[in-house]
Amino acid sequence: MLRFLRRLVTLLTTVMIAGVLMILVMLVIRYRTTRAPLPPVITLPSGEEASAFTQGPDWYAVVTEGNEILIFARDSGKLRQRISIEHD
Structure with missing residues (x-):
């Protein structure tokens, strides 16, 4: 047993x-x-597809498939800055 x-x-x-x-x-x-979770209120420029999303206190950023970071104002939703990611 x-x-x-x-x-x-x-x-x-x-x-x-x-x-x-x-x-x-x-x-x-x-x-x-x-896929990267995006709030429905974000409208990306035409031809851009999101691969990542992050947010801060008064902004949110979207990393695109074209290796750019798009930073938007949280209150207005307007594009504040566009940063190109360089490859080695």
Whole structure:
């Protein structure tokens, strides 16, 4: 009976470890395939697609697929600054 209980505990431990690993893999896959979350009030210049978003106290910034950072005023939504990202 003790041998059966030991095997059962080992099996349960293995299944729990596999379950946790499976959940972690699923989370990583999900977050790699999702697009950058953008509030619906942001309108980007034509032809631009967002890849990242961040915000500060009175501004928010969008990193575009064209390697530019667009900084908008939070109160008016107008483009305040456009920064080009240089490649090496």
